[in-house]
Amino acid sequence: MESGELHDRALALEEVLRDCALCPRSCRVDRVKGERGFCRSGHLPIVESYCAHHGEEPVLSGTRGSGTIFFGHCNLRCVFCQNHQISQPAGSLRRNEVSMERLAAIMLELQSLGCHNINFVSPSHFAAQIVRGVEIAASKGLCVPLVYNSNGYDSIQTLSLLEGIIDIYLPDLKYSDDRAALKYSKVKDYVRHARPAIVEMKRQVGDLVVDADGIAIKGLIIRHLVLPNDLAGSEESLRFIRDEVGEKTFISTMSQYFPTHKAGRYPLVSRPINPREYEKVMEWLDRSGLENGWVQDYSSKDYYCPDFEREQPFTP
Numbered sequence: 101m102e103s104g105e106l107h108d109r110a111l112a113l114e115e116v117l118r119d120c121a122l123c124p125r126s127c128r129v130d131r132v133k134g135e136r137g138f139c140r141s142g143h144l145p146i147v148e149s150y151c152a153h154h155g156e157e158p159v160l161s162g163t164r165g166s167g168t169i170f171f172g173h174c175n176l177r178c179v180f181c182q183n184h185q186i187s188q189p190a191g192s193l194r195r196n197e198v199s200m201e202r203l204a205a206i207m208l209e210l211q212s213l214g215c216h217n218i219n220f221v222s223p224s225h226f227a228a229q230i231v232r233g234v235e236i237a238a239s240k241g242l243c244v245p246l247v248y249n250s251n252g253y254d255s256i257q258t259l260s261l262l263e264g265i266i267d268i269y270l271p272d273l274k275y276s277d278d279r280a281a282l283k284y285s286k287v288k289d290y291v292r293h294a295r296p297a298i299v300e301m302k303r304q305v306g307d308l309v310v311d312a313d314g315i316a317i318k319g320l321i322i323r324h325l326v327l328p329n330d331l332a333g334s335e336e337s338l339r340f341i342r343d344e345v346g347e348k349t350f351i352s353t354m355s356q357y358f359p360t361h362k363a364g365r366y367p368l369v370s371r372p373i374n375p376r377e378y379e380k381v382m383e384w385l386d387r388s389g390l391e392n393g394w395v396q397d398y399s400s401k402d403y404y405c406p407d408f409e410r411e412q413p414f415t416p
């Protein structure tokens with residue numbers, strides 16, 4: 101993208117930040133002035149950590165790792181959040197606020213380490229800051245693909261301003277029932293927003309494309325975490341993906357759920373998934389007609405390859 105266009109997008113997103121509707125919560129607070137809405141985030145981005153991550157899907161981690169930047173806070177409040185120390189901390193994360201220049205420098209540092217991409221984790225409430233950081237980093241040579249690794253609760257308006265900037269969308273599809281989303285993630289309209297957001301992501305980047313080494317360069321990967329008692333509504337979510345996003349969609353089905361954070365207070369999510377629940381989702385996956393992606397092996401939690409050949413580890 102031309103630098104002038106990138107600059108205009110950053111300005112447009114900063115306008116959204118002044119009356120914040122970066123995500124569907126639409127808190128309408130002026131974050132440029134330091135006001136904070138549901139996500140408890142102000143003007144400057146909060147970077148909790150960054151690293152070359154080797155535990156992402158094989159097409160992202162490759163051999164040199166995915167250049168992962170973990171942002172603090174979140175626009176959801178999942179009672180089972182496995183990153184709750186940084187997404188829902190008891191105290192303030194302001195000490196970890198960084199300037200846009202520093203965010204850009206982190207991107208360039210990860211690229212210089214050889215990372216295959218820059219992977220923004222929990223980006224939805226910092227989309228404006230990310231684009232400003234990308235503008236600075238691009239002027240200094242940032243050129244690897246950019247990954248938007250979100251919980252799926254994204255606004256179409258914000259996504260439209262990311263078109264042509266984000267190369268790879270990596271959203272969750274957490275639920276197929278808003279009642280479950282309200283109870284376990286404290287959001288009343290997750291499904292109503294996440295589904296169209298994913299359709300918009302697909303429109304922008306299409307199905308996953310990899311290079312000659314099997315490394316992702318563009319496209320959509322949907323993550324689906326299997327929850328106990330089928331609270332993720334897996335069968336319906338798989339049907340939605342097949343019918344509304346497309347049969348060729350890459351889906352990453354995860355079995356790694358474990359009860360943490362406040363999950364112990366909610367009986368239906370207070371245990372890991374059991375083998376029968378896992379096998380049921382594998383059956384739905386087989387029947388869905390979705391042929392591309394990975395599943396996590398139930399016992400090892402390692403990723404396995406497309407066509408759901410669960411005996412063979414994925415090799416790019």
Ligand code: SF4
Nearest residue numbers: 120123126127137139
């Ligand atoms: S990004 Fe934060 S402040 Fe803005 S609408 Fe979403 S939750 Fe509210």
